[in-house]
Amino acid sequence: MTGQEPAPGFAHWLLVRRSTEKKRLAGGRIDYEYAFFLVHAPTGTPVPEMISRAGVRWKIEEDNREGKQLVGLGGYQVRTWTAWHRHVTCAMLALAFLVVQRAHHRPCASHRGPRRSRGRGKSRSRDASPSNPLTSRFTPARTAQALLPGIRLSVPALATLLALTILTPHHSDAYQLQQHHWRTEHQTRAAVAHYRRRDDALPTRLRPWKHADQERSRTQDLLL
Known part of the structure; x- marks a missing residue:
C-alpha cells in the first residue's frame, strides 16, 4: 500500500499490463488499455509467477460471483464473526461439491x-x-x-438440476396445508406481539387472539 514498507523478506513491484490491440477508451480516444497491479511478494519472486498470480484474480471474481448466485455466499444477515464464518464455510462447501460433481461429469x-x-x-x-x-x-x-x-454440464445447470430433483421435497397436499396454517398462526402471533409492545389497540380481526393467549398462558401455568 502507499506509504507502507514491505514486510521483512518481501518487496514491492509495479506490474503493468497492456492490451495487444488498441481500443476505444473513455472520451472517444483510441489507445492501448493499461492495467496496474501493486505486487507484494517475497524477494526474488520471478516475474512469470507474478503474472500468473495476477491473472488468478479473474478466476477468484468468477468464483465469488457463482458463489453469490448459486449457494448464497453473500446472503448472510449476521453480526458476529463466528456466524459469518459458519455461513461462508457452508457456502464454500456447497460450491466445492458442485464443482467436483461437474468435474466428474462426462460430455453427453x-x-x-x-x-x-x-x-x-x-x-x-x-x-x-x-x-x-x-x-x-x-x-x-x-x-x-x-x-x-x-x-459439458455447467455448474449453474448442475445446481438447477439438483434443485429440481434431489433437493426439492415432495409432500402431500395435507402436509402443505398444515405448513401454511402453521406459518399463518405464527405470523399472526408476531403481529399481535408488535401491537402489544407498542401499547396499541388490536385491530378488530385480531381481538379474538387476546382471549386465546390468556387461555394459553393459564394452561401453561397449570402445566408448570
Missing part, C-alpha cells in the same frame, strides 16, 4: 434425428427393432454416426 452425446426417405415417408432402416422407440429408427451402422458430442 446428442442424437441426430433420422433421415426420412424421399419415397412414402418411411425410414430407410428395416432391421431396427420396433420395441425401442429410440433405436427403432436407427440401423446399427448409423447409430454410431448419429451420436454427436454435446457440451
